[in-house]
Amino acid sequence: MFSQQLPRILEEIESHGEAQLLSPPGIEELLHKATEGEDLSRKEIILLVHSLSRPENAEIVKATARDCPRPGDRQILLLPPLYFSSICENTCAYCDFSLGGGTRLSLSGFQREVEALLSMGYRSIELVSSQDPELYAHSEPFELADQRFRLDGAARYFEILKNALVSNGGGMITSNIPPVDTDSFKKLHTAGLDCYLVWLETFDPAQYRRLHSVSGPKGNQAYRLDSFERARDAGIEHVAGGFLKGLAPWHQEEVVLYLFDRYLKQRFGRGFSIIGTPRVKGRFVRSGAIRQHTMGDEEYELNIALDRLLFDGIPWLQTRESFEMNRHLINTFGGGVILTLTSSTAPGGYAVPVEASAQFPVFKQDLKDTSRALESDGFEVRFDWNASDLEACHRTSG
Numbered sequence: 001m002f003s004q005q006l007p008r009i010l011e012e013i014e015s016h017g018e019a020q021l022l023s024p025p026g027i028e029e030l031l032h033k034a035t036e037g038e039d040l041s042r043k044e045i046i047l048l049v050h051s052l053s054r055p056e057n058a059e060i061v062k063a064t065a066r067d068c069p070r071p072g073d074r075q076i077l078l079l080p081p082l083y084f085s086s087i088c089e090n091t092c093a094y095c096d097f098s099l100g101g102g103t104r105l106s107l108s109g110f111q112r113e114v115e116a117l118l119s120m121g122y123r124s125i126e127l128v129s130s131q132d133p134e135l136y137a138h139s140e141p142f143e144l145a146d147q148r149f150r151l152d153g154a155a156r157y158f159e160i161l162k163n164a165l166v167s168n169g170g171g172m173i174t175s176n177i178p179p180v181d182t183d184s185f186k187k188l189h190t191a192g193l194d195c196y197l198v199w200l201e202t203f204d205p206a207q208y209r210r211l212h213s214v215s216g217p218k219g220n221q222a223y224r225l226d227s228f229e230r231a232r233d234a235g236i237e238h239v240a241g242g243f244l245k246g247l248a249p250w251h252q253e254e255v256v257l258y259l260f261d262r263y264l265k266q267r268f269g270r271g272f273s274i275i276g277t278p279r280v281k282g283r284f285v286r287s288g289a290i291r292q293h294t295m296g297d298e299e300y301e302l303n304i305a306l307d308r309l310l311f312d313g314i315p316w317l318q319t320r321e322s323f324e325m326n327r328h329l330i331n332t333f334g335g336g337v338i339l340t341l342t343s344s345t346a347p348g349g350y351a352v353p354v355e356a357s358a359q360f361p362v363f364k365q366d367l368k369d370t371s372r373a374l375e376s377d378g379f380e381v382r383f384d385w386n387a388s389d390l391e392a393c394h395r396t397s398g
């Protein structure tokens with residue numbers, strides 16, 4: 001399991017001295033290798049990413065990303081989140097759902113939300129929930145080290161969405177839900193889950209412990225890391241990963257994400273199908289626990305450029321960023337991305353105005369105006385995509 005490899009990887013990153021920074025030709029050589037379908041070795045990826053502290057090297061990454069189209073480069077695949085619960089047994093320091101007072105959509109309320117999204121034209125939907133103890137019931141005896149759940153509650157939401165998609169010509173379900181055991185993943189797969197997504201927050205174990213209560217299920221970092229392998233073992237074809245930018249030094253996080261991707265590729269023949277790019281937003285940005293890791297817009301842009309070059313999976317530009325920022329990134333580096341334009345980050349909000357508290361602030365954007373703006377930039381904005389379209393945007397590498 002990847003969690004067993006993490007300590008050694010972190011040691012290697014730690015032992016890398018600032019003295020060994022690459023010169024521009026060295027950066028160009030490694031970027032060429034990465035984009036021509038060759039895997040970078042552990043030493044090479046550490047060296048490449050650490051060398052970006054030199055401004056001239058960072059410029060090479062951005063210029064290369066501008067010149068290097070990804071598959072489906074004129075397409076933008078829209079993916080709206082649909083939250084069905086914000087009741088959570090975890091207490092993550094950076095999340096407003098940890099304050100309590102969450103809500104859960106009734107099945108009929110959920111059905112109305114599904115219909116509202118379908119009527120907007122969406123056929124690919126991200127189902128999101130917190131770790132609601134009624135939907136992800138603990139199988140007793142419950143151990144944090146070996147978590148097992150009874151998922152009948154959560155699975156009903158997937159079944160309702162799957163049935164609605166099938167009746168409307170098909171589509172795709174991505175989840176952003178807590179990690180579960182292999183049998184539970186099998187149940188979700190049967191219920192319609194196509195792509196399992198989990199943000200890894202930070203790979204740094206000390207920072208992970210600082211930000212997550214060890215008494216809740218999320219306190220077990222290894223269980224979260226290894227959930228992709230359990231999902232793939234359960235037959236779920238696609239997995240999506242990313243770290244939350246701004247919790248720890250992003251250069252280090254990027255190296256680990258790359259090595260994780262290659263590890264999955266070796267084990268299953270494909271790494272992450274989707275690479276997430278969330279950045280911490282909201283009042284927690286000012287917390288002393290993370291303030292020194294704040295990621296400014298320039299570094300964010302550099303990180304997006306690097307993601308486009310390093311990963312085969314499709315990048316996902318997030319609604320935490322302004323539409324102007326996402327439009328700038330798309331016009332600078334190209335499409336072949338997933339984008340969220342319609343976004344309610346609380347249960348409800350599409351069929352009727354939302355009453356529950358949101359998970360984090362999002363930029364309000366008008367769906368018609370924003371999609372027209374992207375079309376006027378020369379991109380095809382897709383509401384009705386599925387797993388085949390996701391495959392088509394996956395870069396083929398050796």
Ligand code: SF4
Pocket residue numbers: 088089090091092095096097098129130131218
């Ligand atoms: S980040 Fe997720 S697990 Fe943590 S409190 Fe928020 S909803 Fe719960």
